[in-house]
Amino acid sequence: MAAVLSLSPEQHRAPPRPALLWALGVAAVAACAVTAVLASANEELYQPALRVLLVWWVTLPYIFAGIVAWRRRPDSFFGPLMILAGFATQLSMLQWTNQPLFNTIGQLCDLLPAAIFLHIFLAYPTGRLAGRAERVVVVLAYVAALGLQVVALMLGGFDQHHLLTVVRRPAAAEAVQNLQLLLLSALALVGVVLLWRRWQSLPRWQRRVPTQIVIHCFSLTLVMFAALLVAGTFQLPGFEIIRMATFAVMGLAPLAFLAGLLDARLAKAGVGELLVQLRANPAPDLRELLAQALRDPTLSLIYWLPQYGSWADQDGNPATLPEPGSGRQVTLVKQNGEQVAALVYDAGLGEEPELVEAVSAAAAIALENGRLEAELRARLQELHGSRSRVVEAQQNERRRLERDLHDGAQQRLVALALELGLLAEQTDSDPATQTRLKRARGEVAQSLTELRNIAHGLHPAVVSGHGLAVALESLTAATPLDVQLKTDGLPRLPEPLEVAAYYVVSESLTNAVKHAQASRATVEVGVADDTLIVEIVDDGIGGADSERGTGLRGLADRVEALNGRLRIWSPADSGTRVRAELACG
Amino acid sequence: MRVAIAEDSVLLREGVARLLTDASIEVTASCGTADELLVRVADDLPDAVVVDIRLPPTHTDEGMQAALTIRQKYPDVGVLVLSQYVEVGLAMRLLADSAEGVGYLLKDRVSEVKEFIAALRRVADGGSALDPTIVSTMLKRHRSSDPLDSLTPREREVLELMATGASNAGIAESMVITQRAAEKYVSTIFTKLGIPATGSESRRVLAVLLFLRS
Numbered sequence: 001m002a003a004v005l006s007l008s009p010e011q012h013r014a015p016p017r018p019a020l021l022w023a024l025g026v027a028a029v030a031a032c033a034v035t036a037v038l039a040s041a042n043e044e045l046y047q048p049a050l051r052v053l054l055v056w057w058v059t060l061p062y063i064f065a066g067i068v069a070w071r072r073r074p075d076s077f078f079g080p081l082m083i084l085a086g087f088a089t090q091l092s093m094l095q096w097t098n099q100p101l102f103n104t105i106g107q108l109c110d111l112l113p114a115a116i117f118l119h120i121f122l123a124y125p126t127g128r129l130a131g132r133a134e135r136v137v138v139v140l141a142y143v144a145a146l147g148l149q150v151v152a153l154m155l156g157g158f159d160q161h162h163l164l165t166v167v168r169r170p171a172a173a174e175a176v177q178n179l180q181l182l183l184l185s186a187l188a189l190v191g192v193v194l195l196w197r198r199w200q201s202l203p204r205w206q207r208r209v210p211t212q213i214v215i216h217c218f219s220l221t222l223v224m225f226a227a228l229l230v231a232g233t234f235q236l237p238g239f240e241i242i243r244m245a246t247f248a249v250m251g252l253a254p255l256a257f258l259a260g261l262l263d264a265r266l267a268k269a270g271v272g273e274l275l276v277q278l279r280a281n282p283a284p285d286l287r288e289l290l291a292q293a294l295r296d297p298t299l300s301l302i303y304w305l306p307q308y309g310s311w312a313d314q315d316g317n318p319a320t321l322p323e324p325g326s327g328r329q330v331t332l333v334k335q336n337g338e339q340v341a342a343l344v345y346d347a348g349l350g351e352e353p354e355l356v357e358a359v360s361a362a363a364a365i366a367l368e369n370g371r372l373e374a375e376l377r378a379r380l381q382e383l384h385g386s387r388s389r390v391v392e393a394q395q396n397e398r399r400r401l402e403r404d405l406h407d408g409a410q411q412r413l414v415a416l417a418l419e420l421g422l423l424a425e426q427t428d429s430d431p432a433t434q435t436r437l438k439r440a441r442g443e444v445a446q447s448l449t450e451l452r453n454i455a456h457g458l459h460p461a462v463v464s465g466h467g468l469a470v471a472l473e474s475l476t477a478a479t480p481l482d483v484q485l486k487t488d489g490l491p492r493l494p495e496p497l498e499v500a501a502y503y504v505v506s507e508s509l510t511n512a513v514k515h516a517q518a519s520r521a522t523v524e525v526g527v528a529d530d531t532l533i534v535e536i537v538d539d540g541i542g543g544a545d546s547e548r549g550t551g552l553r554g555l556a557d558r559v560e561a562l563n564g565r566l567r568i569w570s571p572a573d574s575g576t577r578v579r580a581e582l583a584c585g
Numbered sequence: 586m587r588v589a590i591a592e593d594s595v596l597l598r599e600g601v602a603r604l605l606t607d608a609s610i611e612v613t614a615s616c617g618t619a620d621e622l623l624v625r626v627a628d629d630l631p632d633a634v635v636v637d638i639r640l641p642p643t644h645t646d647e648g649m650q651a652a653l654t655i656r657q658k659y660p661d662v663g664v665l666v667l668s669q670y671v672e673v674g675l676a677m678r679l680l681a682d683s684a685e686g687v688g689y690l691l692k693d694r695v696s697e698v699k700e701f702i703a704a705l706r707r708v709a710d711g712g713s714a715l716d717p718t719i720v721s722t723m724l725k726r727h728r729s730s731d732p733l734d735s736l737t738p739r740e741r742e743v744l745e746l747m748a749t750g751a752s753n754a755g756i757a758e759s760m761v762i763t764q765r766a767a768e769k770y771v772s773t774i775f776t777k778l779g780i781p782a783t784g785s786e787s788r789r790v791l792a793v794l795l796f797l798r799s
Binding site: 403406407410411412414415417418419420421422424425441444445448452455456461462464465466469470471472473474477478479480481482483 | 594596597600601603604607638639644645646649669670672673674675677678692693695696697698699722723725726798
């Protein structure tokens with residue numbers, strides 16, 4: 001059975017203890033009861049029953065949605081913030097009592113919920129404030145809600161049951177209070193703009209309906225807030241109505257948020273679809289299927305290759321997990337306690353770990369298969385790489401030997417031949433000496449010819465020195481066949497490529513002469529689409545086979561080591577066509 | 586005659602210098618690199634240069650490039666290219682549009698002192714000197730309905746000599762025939778191969794090469 005471990009690029013946090021969550025739930029209910037008691041004891045309160053209901057309507061959804069969110073997204077601050085907002089709302093209701101200390105606390109917290117709500121909305125969904133603008137707005141909101149509140153209270157503002165009055169300046173207190181309300185309403189409206197901007201910046205595939213509803217609820221709440229605070233400042237008629245409407249709207253936001261979480265569960269229906277597809281197609285494009293199921297087209301799938309101790313993509317190419325803070329989320333898929341694969345996806349608004357978990361579990365067997373395939377491909381690549389290195393090393397060694405022969409033995413022998421030639425010029429008297437000199441010169445000349453053939457067989461120096469076109473002209477001129485050579489517009493290419501192409505032509509012509517009894521051949525070499533194409537066609541008896549005879553097999557090795565392809569068509573009695581394609585890049 | 590040498594093997598460079606000095610040829614410069622040769626030639630124009638095709642730093646085509654440069658910049662300076670291998674492809678490149686004042690020989694040929702000096706003098710005088718292996722290689726090519734098949738063995742021999750840049754007198758001497766007989770062979774060959782008769786000896790070298798390559 002597959003186990004799935006969700007890993008956000010940031011530090012992991014342990015989920016809250018259930019006891020704590022239960023305690024918070026009980027405390028929320030208790031706080032609601034206290035509020036009801038306070039309201040019934042307060043005779044000045046306008047429509048106390050409705051007020052209490054509205055307070056409950058705001059408090060309970062936030063606290064309970066917060067508890068659910070905290071349990072399911074321990075890494076996010078969003079849940080704790082929601083819980084905090086609920087309790088702050090309750091605290092502000094302590095102003096309903098005349099007991100001085102509690103009244104002071106209640107008055108202090110009067111506008112705190114407004115700032116916390118703004119904070120929550122702008123921190124959706126990670127619980128962190130994403131941008132500088134968001135941070136500035138939230139800090140200002142706290143300053144206005146708490147800081148200015150303290151100032152207003154010290155100036156003797158509001159009713160007189162609190163303990164903070166230092167001087168009694170009712171006019172100043174009211175001015176501060178009005179400033180506070182206007183500032184908060186302005187910040188609420190700025191918050192609406194920031195939310196809207198956030199929505200616009202989302203990629204299309206992330207603009208899903210549940211997210212949209214949440215953001216609309218937040219925006220509506222903020223607009224209502226602004227209206228309420230302005231109404232409070234200018235003591236507009238209908239203030240109480242607006243207050244109740246605002247509370248009513250505020251309670252909607254957590255419900256929308258819960259609906260979003262529920263949607264993540266509903267999305268698990270897509271897992272069934274995934275299972276059906278996996279069953280129908282045993283070798284699927286797994287990344288594509290997972291991307292569909294997780295509704296994230298940017299999803300990438302990488303596999304853990306234990307033998308290599310590294311990550312690789314589906315083709316076996318090395319891959320890495322994203323850096324923390326890259327905005328990409330990682331989910332490790334484990335099987336029997338060992339990591340098999342990792343899903344890398346956008347850490348966007350709708351992060352849904354349960355869905356990722358369900359999808360990974362559903363695809364566990366396919367993932368294991370995918371991993372084996374990636375490992376196989378990585379091995380193939382490794383094999384190919386080592387073959388390339390062998391061919392390259394051989395090539396380098398041959399070139400070095402040719403060079404050593406050229407600069408060493410060949411030069412010395414030529415110098416010796418020259419010395420003997422000069423000696424022969426000077427000793428014209430003694431015929432016996434002349435004869436021996438002549439024989440010696442013949443021996444040296446023979447040695448030079450043999451050495452030259454050996455050196456040329458080791459490495460075609462003319463290819464490195466003067467390019468494929470010149471080398472092929474010499475090669476075809478020296479072939480006892482009627483060869484048509486076409487190398488028009490052939491540029492200089494990397495040496496290994498030129499040498500490989502040279503050997504393809506040389507070996508094919510040798511075969512044409514030796515085995516195919518050909519009388520004519522055409523050799524065409526050109527570059528098309530960044531690929532060097534070498535084609536040799538003869539009119540011989542055909543029947544060439546790359547598996548028989550080491551010549552053509554060696555050619556195929558040489559060409560494949562350069563990531564190229566060698567194909568041979570050689571039906572009996574209708575000539576042989578050899579075609580090599582080598583990527584120039 | 587005044588000659589500049591470029592050859593990176595000291596042993597060989599000194600040997601060639603001695604060979605030339607013994608033949609009363611003045612060696613104006615004895616260089617180890619192509620760049621040095623170009624500088625020395627510009628300073629003091631010789632009648633001919635003897636240049637190794639593989640020279641430092643990369644030992645690929647520096648000598649060839651120097652040879653082509655000298656041919657282009659100083660058409661009056663004969664260029665004799667020496668190499669451990671002679672390549673038909675390079676011969677065609679060296680002789681691209683004229684065989685005048687150019688030679689391309691296997692390095693081994695320096696040991697045939699008299700022939701080598703003769704070839705060098707020919708090149709310095711605007712003639713040509715192509716290594717016989719080039720022509721013999723090209724003659725090995727089998728072609729269907731080949732006009733070469735209509736040549737007698739003696740005529741083929743003359744053709745090969747002609748392609749190395751030999752004069753009629755040279756052909757006559759090599760084949761131990763009269764110059765008149767040599768001339769006759771030459772004109773028969775031209776007729777049989779359908780090559781228009783050309784006056785100069787180096788022009789006919791190119792004509793024969795182009796015919797053989799076609």
